[in-house]
Amino acid sequence: MHLHWHRRDLRLSDNLGLNAGPESATLPLFVFDPAVLDNAAPPRMAFLLDSLRKLNSEYRDRDSELLLAHGSPTTVLSSLAENLDLSTVTWCRDYSGLARDRDAAVRRELDEAGVDREPVDDAVHHRPGEITTNDGDPYKVFTYFSRKWHDREKDEIPPSPGREELVTVDGIVLEQIASAIDAHEDLGRYSSVPTLAELGFDEPDAAIPEGGTERARQLLDSFCESDIYRYAERRDYPADDCSSRLSAHLKYGTIGIRTVYEATERAKSEADSDEERESVEEFQDQLAWREFYTQVLWDRPDVVTNNFKSYENDIEWREDGEDLQAWKDGETGYPIVDAGMRQLREEAFMHNRVRMIVASFLTKDLLIDWREGYDWFRTKLVDHDTANDNGGWQWAASTGTDAQPYFRVFNPMTQGERYDPDAKYIKRYVEELQGVPADVIHSWHELEPGTRRMHAADYAHPIVDHSERREQAIAMFEQARGDD
Numbered sequence: 001m002h003l004h005w006h007r008r009d010l011r012l013s014d015n016l017g018l019n020a021g022p023e024s025a026t027l028p029l030f031v032f033d034p035a036v037l038d039n040a041a042p043p044r045m046a047f048l049l050d051s052l053r054k055l056n057s058e059y060r061d062r063d064s065e066l067l068l069a070h071g072s073p074t075t076v077l078s079s080l081a082e083n084l085d086l087s088t089v090t091w092c093r094d095y096s097g098l099a100r101d102r103d104a105a106v107r108r109e110l111d112e113a114g115v116d117r118e119p120v121d122d123a124v125h126h127r128p129g130e131i132t133t134n135d136g137d138p139y140k141v142f143t144y145f146s147r148k149w150h151d152r153e154k155d156e157i158p159p160s161p162g163r164e165e166l167v168t169v170d171g172i173v174l175e176q177i178a179s180a181i182d183a184h185e186d187l188g189r190y191s192s193v194p195t196l197a198e199l200g201f202d203e204p205d206a207a208i209p210e211g212g213t214e215r216a217r218q219l220l221d222s223f224c225e226s227d228i229y230r231y232a233e234r235r236d237y238p239a240d241d242c243s244s245r246l247s248a249h250l251k252y253g254t255i256g257i258r259t260v261y262e263a264t265e266r267a268k269s270e271a272d273s274d275e276e277r278e279s280v281e282e283f284q285d286q287l288a289w290r291e292f293y294t295q296v297l298w299d300r301p302d303v304v305t306n307n308f309k310s311y312e313n314d315i316e317w318r319e320d321g322e323d324l325q326a327w328k329d330g331e332t333g334y335p336i337v338d339a340g341m342r343q344l345r346e347e348a349f350m351h352n353r354v355r356m357i358v359a360s361f362l363t364k365d366l367l368i369d370w371r372e373g374y375d376w377f378r379t380k381l382v383d384h385d386t387a388n389d390n391g392g393w394q395w396a397a398s399t400g401t402d403a404q405p406y407f408r409v410f411n412p413m414t415q416g417e418r419y420d421p422d423a424k425y426i427k428r429y430v431e432e433l434q435g436v437p438a439d440v441i442h443s444w445h446e447l448e449p450g451t452r453r454m455h456a457a458d459y460a461h462p463i464v465d466h467s468e469r470r471e472q473a474i475a476m477f478e479q480a481r482g483d484d
């Protein structure tokens with residue numbers, strides 16, 4: 001029997017891992033790993049469980065069943081290998097340091113048990129290490145990486161497994177599974193996908209988007225019908241909300257990357273103008289960013305906690321619990337920042353331009369370490385992805401690859417004015433500014449306290465002076481660089 005271990009590939013279609021096994025029928029497995037659960041948060045867990053329920057129902061439609069176990073994957077897999085007489089185990093590669101250590105332990109265990117294993121690169125078009133400089137080094141600058149990424153051929157979509165290619169979970173198989181899992185005190189199994197409470201998580205405060213392949217497909221189809229053609233022009237304007245919203249689906253693999261790419265190529269071939277074609281390419285460029293940051297994480301797993309770029313001296317970040325809390329609560333008195341932070345709380349999502357603005361505000365206006373912001377995003381975002389989140393934070397903090405130069409500090413007021421001129425996005429999330437004219441909102445930091453109170457008595461006054469903080473941020477980085 002062949003077993004496929006699902007992790008961040010929660011789909012049957014366009015799954016290279018599911019196709020990598022031998023001819024024999026496949027038994028699908030998902031493992032709730034306590035080490036992963038320890039780092040998880042309610043928004044992501046809610047999305048994951050919803051997606052697992054949908055995946056299981058796709059298996060049931062094919063007379064099969066997703067086996068759901070709890071415990072260390074090494075023990076689960078070795079004990080299943082023994083009891084089910086497995087010939088092969090396949091899985092799709094994950095590229096973080098933690099995942100690689102876990103997979104190496106599983107590999108060793110399966111080798112000892114004499115079971116073939118076949119890890120497959122599925123989540124990206126080009127696996128880390130495939131696109132390198134001419135000297136074979138990983139790229140540190142996106143533009144060069146991206147050129148090669150666009151030029152390389154992309155894989156075709158593989159077929160989905162049919163009924164006959166899946167194990168029918170009958171009484172005999174169930175008994176074998178039960179004896180494999182139940183024999184170990186630290187392992188458990190579920191007859192259906194557990195609830196958040198059963199896994200020890202609270203319900204998320206935010207409204208969590210629907211998971212599963214069908215929803216991902218709907219999002220992709222509707223995006224490729226219209227918004228993709230205005231993406232290049234409007235993607236920076238948060239009120240337009242014209243991005244694909246595929247991030248959580250790409251994170252959990254409810255849709256395959258080849259399916260996404262093929263749909264965008266089709267959209268490109270149906271475009272009516274060069275402008276529309278370029279807009280599709282701008283979207284494909286974001287898929288390349290995703291693979292660029294995956295490669296950075298693979299090459300430098302330590303970036304999860306360390307700066308990618310080393311400075312001569314430590315960066316002397318400020319510690320200020322009150323300012324940090326005001327940022328988390330969306331109470332900084334900088335409207336575009338507060339709108340973003342409140343969108344995060346309400347939707348477990350934030351628009352990309354606004355992510356850049358709030359990250360810059362935390363690190364360059366509040367002078368607080370990017371790791372604090374990364375941690376907050378990690379617990380609040382439904383699409384938290386170690387590579388992309390870390391890449392985004394280190395870019396904003398001027399500590400990453402290809403990062404924003406330290407002396408270029410976003411002005412949160414002009415960013416708001418440029419990208420949300422009518423303050424539509426701001427008003428969507430900042431209730432207190434509902435009836436306030438856009439020009440007043442965009443000059444909030446310059447107004448007298450009395451004028452602010454007159455317009456919106458309940459809305460915060462700016463907690464810092466941006467011009468002063470900009471100077472301090474530059475001085476902080478010059479000190480770190482060792483400049484005189």
Ligand SMILES: Cc1cc2nc3c(=O)[nH]c(=O)nc-3n(C[C@H](O)[C@H](O)[C@H](O)COP(=O)(O)OP(=O)(O)OC[C@H]3O[C@@H](n4cnc5c(N)ncnc54)[C@H](O)[C@@H]3O)c2cc1C
Binds near residue numbers: 235251286351384389
């Ligand atoms: C501080 C900060 C933190 C971020 N944290 C995350 C995160 O945890 N998870 C995450 O997926 N993205 C993250 N991003 C990148 C980006 O903001 C989101 O991918 C995007 O907003 C998701 O919306 P979408 O799916 O509609 O994106 P679209 O614009 O439709 O893009 C399509 C896909 O391309 C990828 N993508 C888009 N922009 C980027 C980017 N800048 N870097 C890497 N991949 C990208 C994502 O997979 C996205 O789903 C972060 C950016 C910043 C500045």
